[in-house]
Structures are given as structure tokens and as C-alpha cells.
Amino acid sequence: MSPGVIRANLxxxxxxxxxxxxxxxxxxxxxxxxxxxxxxxxxNQDNVxxxxxxxxxxxxxxSAQLLKTLELDGRFKIAQVDPALNAARYAKDNKLNLVxxxxxxxxxxxxxxxxxxxxxxxxxxRNSNASVTVTYIYDASSSSVSPKxxxxxxxxxxxxxxxxxxxxxxxxxxxxxxxxxxxxxxxFVPGIxxxxxxxxxxxxxxxxxxxxxxxxxxxxxxxxxxxxxxWVLSNIxxxxxxxxxxxxxxxxxxxxxxxxxLRIDAWLPTFIxxxxxAFAGIGMILTRVAKxxxxxxxxxxxxxxxxxxxxxxxxxxxxxxxxxxxxxxxxPLYYGNEGLRAxxxxxxxxTALRCSAIIGVFAAVVFVVGIMTTxxxxxx
Amino acid sequence: xxxxxxxxxxxxxxxxxxxxxxxxxDISFTVRMGELFAFVGPNGAGKxxxxxxxxxxxxxxxGTVRLLGMDVTKRKRDILPRIGVLPQGFTxxxxxxxxxxxxxxxxxxxxxxxxVEGLIELVNLQDKSKExxxxxxxxxxxxxxxAVALVNDPEVVFLDEPTTGLDxxxxxxxxxxxxxxxxKGKTVFLxxxxxxxxxxxxxxVAIISKGQIIAMGSPEELIQANAKYLVLTLKxxxxxxxxxxxxxxxxxxxxxxxxxxxxxxxxxxxRKILNTLTxxxxxxxxxxxxxxxxxxxxxxxxxxALRQGSAETMPE
Numbered sequence: 299m300s301p302g303v304i305r306a307n308l309x310x311x312x313x314x315x316x317x318x319x320x321x322x323x324x325x326x327x328x329x330x331x332x333x334x335x336x337x338x339x340x341x342n343q344d345n346v347x348x349x350x351x352x353x354x355x356x357x358x359x360x361s362a363q364l365l366k367t368l369e370l371d372g373r374f375k376i377a378q379v380d381p382a383l384n385a386a387r388y389a390k391d392n393k394l395n396l397v398x399x400x401x402x403x404x405x406x407x408x409x410x411x412x413x414x415x416x417x418x419x420x421x422x423x424r425n426s427n428a429s430v431t432v433t434y435i436y437d438a439s440s441s442s443v444s445p446k447x448x449x450x451x452x453x454x455x456x457x458x459x460x461x462x463x464x465x466x467x468x469x470x471x472x473x474x475x476x477x478x479x480x481x482x483x484x485x486f487v488p489g490i491x492x493x494x495x496x497x498x499x500x501x502x503x504x505x506x507x508x509x510x511x512x513x514x515x516x517x518x519x520x521x522x523x524x525x526x527x528x529w530v531l532s533n534i535x536x537x538x539x540x541x542x543x544x545x546x547x548x549x550x551x552x553x554x555x556x557x558x559x560l561r562i563d564a565w566l567p568t569f570i571x572x573x574x575x576a577f578a579g580i581g582m583i584l585t586r587v588a589k590x591x592x593x594x595x596x597x598x599x600x601x602x603x604x605x606x607x608x609x610x611x612x613x614x615x616x617x618x619x620x621x622x623x624x625x626x627x628x629x630p631l632y633y634g635n636e637g638l639r640a641x642x643x644x645x646x647x648x649t650a651l652r653c654s655a656i657i658g659v660f661a662a663v664v665f666v667v668g669i670m671t672t673x674x675x676x677x678x
Numbered sequence: 679x680x681x682x683x684x685x686x687x688x689x690x691x692x693x694x695x696x697x698x699x700x701x702x703x704d705i706s707f708t709v710r711m712g713e714l715f716a717f718v719g720p721n722g723a724g725k726x727x728x729x730x731x732x733x734x735x736x737x738x739x740x741g742t743v744r745l746l747g748m749d750v751t752k753r754k755r756d757i758l759p760r761i762g763v764l765p766q767g768f769t770x771x772x773x774x775x776x777x778x779x780x781x782x783x784x785x786x787x788x789x790x791x792x793x794v795e796g797l798i799e800l801v802n803l804q805d806k807s808k809e810x811x812x813x814x815x816x817x818x819x820x821x822x823x824x825a826v827a828l829v830n831d832p833e834v835v836f837l838d839e840p841t842t843g844l845d846x847x848x849x850x851x852x853x854x855x856x857x858x859x860x861x862k863g864k865t866v867f868l869x870x871x872x873x874x875x876x877x878x879x880x881x882x883v884a885i886i887s888k889g890q891i892i893a894m895g896s897p898e899e900l901i902q903a904n905a906k907y908l909v910l911t912l913k914x915x916x917x918x919x920x921x922x923x924x925x926x927x928x929x930x931x932x933x934x935x936x937x938x939x940x941x942x943x944x945x946x947x948x949r950k951i952l953n954t955l956t957x958x959x960x961x962x963x964x965x966x967x968x969x970x971x972x973x974x975x976x977x978x979x980x981x982x983a984l985r986q987g988s989a990e991t992m993p994e
Contacts, residue, residue, distance in 0.1 A: 306785035310771055310778070317773040317810070513769045518826075520735055521763035522786040523755070 299531065303524050307532035308539070315540065324501075325540055326547045329494040333487065333548055336612070337556050340482040347372070348446045351389070352398045353379035358405035364457065365400075371453045386435050395440035396447060399433040412461070480643055484560060487552045488638035489611035491566075494548065495541040495573040496605065496631050500598050502540065503581025506533045507672055508594040511585070530669060537574045545570060565641030565650050572654060573634050576661035580630075582668030605631045633657040686711045686834050686865040687732060692741035694727050701727040703889035704741070709882070711833075714856070714866040716880035718873060718972070724889040725869040726766055726838055732867065733763045733836045746833060759787060762832035766839050766869075768823030772812035776803055779811060780825055787830040797825040801855055817848025824855055834865045841875060853879060873972035885976060892979050897972060904978050905970040910948050912938040912955075912962040919960035926954055938962070941970075 315321050350368070354361045369376050379388055379397060389397045408414075413424030432454070436443050459466055510516050519529065545566065552558045581598060588594040606612070608622060609631035615623050626632045637653030640646040687709035694702040702724045709715040717725050730736040732743050734754045743750045745757050770779050777794055784792030798807050801821040806814060814822065820840050827835055837856070841849045849872075856879055859866050870876055876883045877897040884894040893900055912919060915938045923930040923940055928951070930940040942948055948967055955962070 300788070302788060303786055306782050310774055310782050313778065314771055314773045514765060514767055515769055515771065517735060517765050518763070518768065518770070518823075519786075521733055521758065521761070521765070522783065523758050523788070524786045 300524075300528055303528045304532040304535065307524075307529065308536055311533065311536040312539070315536075325494070325498050325544050329490050329544060329548050330551050332490055333483075333551055334555065336486055336490075337483045337552070340486070348374050348449060349377060350374040350396065350398060350446070350450065351377045351379050351392075351394050352400065353381060353383070353385045353388075354400045355381050355402045356400055356404035357381060360405035360408050361400045364404070367457060368450075368453055371456075373449050373453065385433075389435050389437070395437040395443040396450075397435040398450065399435060401430060401432065404430050481556075481558075483552065483556045484558050484643050485614075485639060486612075487548060487558060487560060488642045489635045491545045491548055492569070492573060492609075492631060492634035492638050493606050493611040494544045495570055496577045496634070497602055498540045498544060499537045499574045499577035500581045500584075500602055501595065502533070502537050503578040503668075504585055504591070504594045504598045507582055507585035508589070508591040512589075512591045526669075526672075530672075534574060534578055537578055538571055541570045541574055542567070560642045561645055563641065565647075565654070566638070568654055569634055569638050569641070569650075569657070572657045572661050573630075575665045576630050576634075576657055579661060579664030579666075579668040582672045583664060586668075586671040605629050608632075610635050630657055630660050633660075684711050685709065686713075686746060687715075687867065688742075688744040689728075689732065690742045692728065692731065692743060693739045694724075694731060694736070695739045700889055702731070702738075705886070705889070705891045706741075707884055707891060707894060709865060709867060711865055712863050713881040714860045714868060714879055716876035716883045717867065717869040717886060718871065718876045718883055718976075719886035720871055723871075723886045725871075725886055728886070729836055729838050729867060729869050730765075733761060734758065735763075735765070759830055760833050762827035762830060762835045764820070764823045764827045764835075764837045764840055766842070768820060768826075770811045770819075770822070770826070773810050775808050775810055776814070776822055777807045779822060780829060783826045784829040789829060792829055797828055800828070800858060801825045802851065815848070817844045817851065820844065820848075820852060821855060824852075824859075828859075832864070834867065835859060836867045838869050839871070840868070841870065841872060849875075873976060877972045883972065885972075885979065887976075887980050893975065900972060900975050901969055904975045907941045907943050907970060908945065908948065909968045909970055909974075910940050910942055910951065911966040911968070912940075913964045913966065915962035916960060918958065919955055919962050922955055922958045922960050923951060926951065 315325075352365055352368075354365065365376050365378075368374050379385060385397050385399050388394070407428045407430040410425045410428035413420040413422065415423055434447060434450075436447060507516075549560070549562070552560070580601065584597050584601075585594045588597045608618070608626050609629045610626060611631065615626050615632075618626070633653040633656045637650050637657065640649035640653060685708045687707075689708070690706045692702055692705050693700070705724075705728065717728065719725050727736065731738050732745060732750060734745075734750050734757055737751055746760055748757050750757060771782075774782065776798065780794045780797055781792065784794070798804055801824050803818065803821055803825065806818055809818075811819065811822070824835075824837065824840065827837070840856070841852050844852060853875070856866065856868065860879070868876070868880065881896060882894065883897055883900060884891050885900070886892070893904060895903070912923075914936050915932070916936070920930055920932050920938055923938065928940045928942065928947075930938045932938045940951070942951070945967075952965070
């Protein structure tokens with residue numbers, strides 16, 4: 299091993315990197331954009347507020363009180379619909395997925411139900427059969443209408459329960475599994491770090507082995523004293539540097555914009571290095587199978603993109619069908635995601651250790667196979 | 679040890695086979711220290727395979743190759759620091775400048791204080807020293823490739839088709855560089871499919887065809903041995919001149935510019951033709967008598983033209 303040769307390679311690689319704007323974009327800007335976009339989308343996930351359009355056909359103090367109650371619930375922003383309009387047409391014209399219609403006679407039915415005499419409830423005049431039917435005019439094709447309707451049902455249920463005057467029989471108590479409550483963005487950031495390490499390492503290895511070989515640079519290098527080991531080692535170091543830069547940029551933006559709370563310790567560089575070896579190894583094997591640079595890059599993309607979505611980088615595995623979850627568990631990126639989340643979010647060292655062991659063994663195997671199958675000298 | 683202590687390269691019964699294709703067929707030759715040796719032949723003749731075996735990129739199927747007295751298959755690590763190689767179609771890192779490229783390759787050879795400026799001047803790239811590789815023309819890239827091949831001050835320089843694809847001006851620039859190497863006392867192993875290039879630059883020329891060396895020697899020796907005639911050219915000649923020469927029993931050829939070319943066996947034939955033309959009052963502007971080129975030698979030896987195209991002239 300020659301430190302001077304490795305240093306020279308690193309200098310050339312880093313200069314080539316910062317002079318190629320697309321490489322800088324995909325290594326640094328792209329993951330940051332993902333963080334900003336997804337982070338913004340899910341920023342208020344824990345404090346969801348729905349816009350609710352309500353047509354109050356009753357126009358009485360009681361119906362107004364119901365609207366106020368729903369608003370005070372905190373989960374709805376109420377917008378009133380003119381009673382003179384056709385609610386269904388209004389919903390269609392304004393592309394609304396839900397309009398709640400309070401019927402005429404709401405106050406009258408309420409008075410009967412509570413037995414109100416001069417505004418005071420009286421059990422003697424109470425009519426338990428008196429009721430009112432509100433109407434949901436909704437767009438069944440909208441993916442977000444279902445949680446909105448469930449939330450509304452829950453709010454109206456609470457109103458019904460309050461009117462009964464009886465305490466609820468079944469109560470619920472919340473006991474979170476985690477010591478403290480985490481936001482979606484804090485689960486998302488480790489996934490994006492794992493994903494960006496994968497993309498830069500895999501595409502970097504393909505570029506190193508296929509493009510430079512196809513162009514003839516490797517042929518020239520084979521007539522100099524640089525060894526295959528020096529070349530691979532310097533490129534791995536280069537990939538690690540890029541991965542660290544990318545992870546640092548992601549973390550900086552996450553802290554600055556979303557004020558995330560993540561644990562940064564030795565597990566982060568450990569997973570970065572293991573992932574670099576694993577995906578650089580896959581890249582080397584790919585360039586052996588697909589010798590042309592274009593086909594090798596296409597093969598790399600064919601591996602990277604499904605893995606991004608199947609490994610839980612962007613959303614929890616529980617959202618996927620069972621067979622896809624089984625597939626996810628054989629993907630190396632899954633263990634990168636899970637390991638980094640265990641280390642950075644959950645402070646779960648045992649899970650991090652298990653994931654690092656799995657990805658470490660995988661990295662060792664593919665990297666050794668990659669080295670063995672990648673030609674340096676023309677030989678034949 | 680090499681057969682001859684003055685020899686830089688000794689090739690004995692070298693054969694290279696790719697599956698069913700015999701690329702190099704039992705060739706042997708020696709390159710002396712300090713000479714410019716041209717390996718000439720058409721595309722696919724086995725030139726690049728041969729040079730890549732000698733400069734350690736490929737391994738032979740059989741035969742032995744000794745470079746600076748060392749077996750190329752066994753002592754690659756000892757050989758590489760002492761040779762410089764310009765592979766065919768040299769390329770480098772796209773976004774690295776001329777200066778940075780030379781510095782990079784110098785460091786691969788552990789040269790702490792390389793004469794980067796001197797190398798840039800040698801290949802006349804002073805104006806392009808800060809240009810990135812991707813922005814260089816083909817000729818400039820090749821010249822940078824030669825500078826890179828010289829970063830370790832090698833004893834033997836291998837240049838695999840350094841002028842292929844270059845325009846005439848770039849080729850002439852490259853020839854100046856090659857002559858500069860020769861003056862510096864480097865042993866140069868040049869492959870080319872331009873016969874005139876070999877004829878103008880080389881001390882020794884080996885002509886390879888279909889994997890075999892079919893002739894070897896100095897350009898003069900090859901021409902003397904294989905093309906024993908003179909080429910008489912009558913420029914801007916009229917039709918009457920063409921008919922007159924033909925009736926004398928020669929086989930003249932007239933081109934689109936009305937130039938008549940005729941091969942004659944002896945200088946006295948030139949005098950005889952001129953006298954007859956004068957008597958016949960045939961018209962031509964000027965005349966030119968030359969020895970045949972190596973192209974003609976190749977044609978003589980193989981029965982086929984090496985390539986199409988006209989010869990360039992020697993740089994000043």
C-alpha cells in the first residue's frame with residue numbers, strides 16, 4: 299500500500315467530484331431536497347388539522363354551538379357553506395372530499411332529546427327517541443377522506459357521549475412504547491442517510507470500474523506502479539468521504555430546519571463505512587456482469603430504486619403487504635435503515651449491533667467477491 | 679540477460695491467441711537501445727497486441743519477451759518504473775487539467791518533484807496547461823498522453839498509434855515531439871499504420887501483416903530490397919504524353935489533376951522517356967523522380983494497399 303498513491307487518487311477523485319455539478323447535486327442537494335420535502339409534508343403529522351366544510355341548514359344557536367364544539371376540538375378548521383346552495387354540487391365544484399350537512403330541525407330535535415324547558419333540562423319532558431341525522435357528502439375516491447370522516451365520527455361521538463350525562467364505561471389510557479415521543483422526521487432522517495450512502499457508493503463503484511475501464515483510463519493505470527489494492531482502497535476512502543459529506547449535510551439541514559433530536563455516536567460512521575463496502579462491492583460485481591458502462595449503470599439503477607422503496611427508507615414497512623415485508627428483510631439497505639434508526643432514534647444498541655453484524659457480513663462477502671471478479675490488468 | 683547488451687527489447691517466438699483467433703503468430707525481433715523502432719501494419723495486423731504484451735498490459739500465449747533484460751511476465755513491478763506507455767486512444771480523467779494530470783501520474787511513480795513545466799513544454803501544451811482533459815482536442819490529448827508517458831523519465835517509451843485520428847497539422851506536431859524523444863536518447867517503440875510516418879521517423883521498421891513480421895530493417899533497406907524501381911511523375915501532362923509513354927511499353931497512370939505516374943526499373947529509363955516526349959512534342963509542366971515509399975513496399979510484399987490517403991511531409 300502506498301499512502302502517496304492513495305492520496306493522489308483521492309485528490310483527483312475529489313477534484314473531479316466538485317467540478318461535476320450533477321454529482322454534487324445527487325450526493326448533497328438531492329437528499330437535502332428529500333428531507334425538506336418529506337419533512338415539510340409530515341411536519342405536523344402529530345397535530346393533524348382538517349379543513350371541514352359545513353352547511354348549517356338549521357341556522358340556530360344550537361347548530362352554531364355544534365360547530366363551535368367541533369372547532370374547539372382542535373382537529374377541524376370549519377368553513378361554512380351557504381345554506382342556499384346545493385351541497386353536493388358545491389363539493390363537486392370546489393373539489394371538496396367532505397361536506398357535513400346539519401339538517402333543518404337540529405335545534406328542535408335537541409330540545410326534545412334533552413327535555414329543555416326554558417333552556418333547563420327536564421327529565422319529565424326528555425324524549426330519548428328524538429334524534430337528528432347529519433349527512434356526509436363525500437368523495438369516496440379521495441385517499442384522505444377516510445381519516446377525516448373517522449375523526450369527525452369520533453368528535454360527534456364525543457358530543458353524543460357528553461349529552462348522555464353519563465360517564466363513559468370504557469376509558470382508554472396511553473402508554474407509549476418509547477421513552478419519549480419522536481416525530482416522523484426523526485425516523486426519516488436515518489433512512490435518507492442510508493439511502494444516500496447507497497446511491498453514492500453503488501453509482502461510484504460502477505463509475506470507477508465500468509466507465510474508467512471503458513474509456514481506457516484503467517488500461518493506462520495498469521502501466522504505472524499503482525496496484526489494484528491501492529486503487530480500490532483509495533476509491534473506498536473517497537466513497538466514505540462523500541458519504542460523510544452527504545450525511546453531514548442531511549443532518550445540518552435536519553437540525554437547522556426541523557430541530558430534530560437524534561443521537562450521533564460511533565454507530566453513524568460505523569454504518570456509513572459498512573454500507574459503503576456493501577454497495578461498492580455490489581457495484582464491482584455489477585460491472586463484471588454488465589461490462590458496458592451504460593448497462594452497468596442501468597443495472598445499478600434497477601437495484602437502487604426498488605431497494606429505496608422496499609427497504610423502508612421513505613415509509614414504514616408496516617404499510618406494505620406481507621410478502622413485500624419479507625422481501626425487504628433480505629435487502630441490505632433495510633438493515634442500514636433499521637440499524638441507523640435503532641442507533642440514532644431509539645438508542646437501541648442491541649438492534650444496532652444486530653443490524654451492523656448482518657450488513658457487515660454481507661459487505662465482507664460482496665466486497666471480497668467484487669475484488670476477486672474485478673479485473674485490473676488485461677491479463678488475457 | 680538479453681542476447682545483446684545493447685538491446686532494449688528481445689522478442690522470441692511470441693504467439694498470442696484469442697480463442698480461435700491467432701493475433702500474433704510466432705514473431706521474433708530485437709529493438710536496440712536508443713533507436714526509434716516502428717511497428718507498422720494495417721488495423722488488425724497484431725500491432726497493439728504485440729506492444730501490449732511487451733509493455734506488460736497483456737500476457738503472451740507462448741514465447742518470451744525480455745524488456746531491459748527482464749522477463750515481462752515475471753518482473754512487471756521492476757519493469758513499470760522504467761518504461762512509459764501511451765496506450766492506443768489515450769484518455770484520462772475528464773475534469774482534471776493538463777497540469778494536474780501530469781502531477782497525478784508523477785505521484786503514481788512516486789516522483790516528488792516532477793518537472794511538470796518541462797514536460798508541458800516538451801509537448802508544447804503551455805497554452806493549455808489549465809485546460810481540463812475533456813476540453814482538449816484529439817491531438818492535444820495525445821500530446822498530453824506522451825507527456826504522461828514521460829513523467830518517470832523512462833528508458834523505453836511505447837507509443838501505440840499516437841497519430842491515429844489526428845489532422846495533418848496535429849500529426850506534424852506529434853512528429854516533432856517524437857523526434858524530440860529520439861534526440862533525448864530514448865528508446866521509442868512506435869506502432870502506426872502510416873507508412874510515411876515510419877519512413878520519416880524510424881531507425882528500424884518492422885512490417886506486420888496477419889500476425890507475422892513480413893519484413894524488417896531500416897526504411898532504406900526495405901525499399902532497396904523490396905521496391906527496385908523509380909517513380910517518375912509528369913505533372914499537368916497532356917493526353918499526348920500519356921499515349922507516348924504507353925507506346926514505349928510502360929504502364930502510366932493519370933490522375934484527375936492530369937499528373938502521369940510511371941514506375942521505371944532504371945534511371946536510364948527516365949532519360950529515354952524524356953527524350954521521346956521531347957521528340958513527340960508532348961507537353962507537361964514539371965517532373966519528379968523519386969524512390970518508392972514504404973507504402974509501395976507493403977504493396978509489393980502483401981499485394982494489397984496499406985491504406986488510402988496521401989503522405990504528409992516531414993516537419994522542419
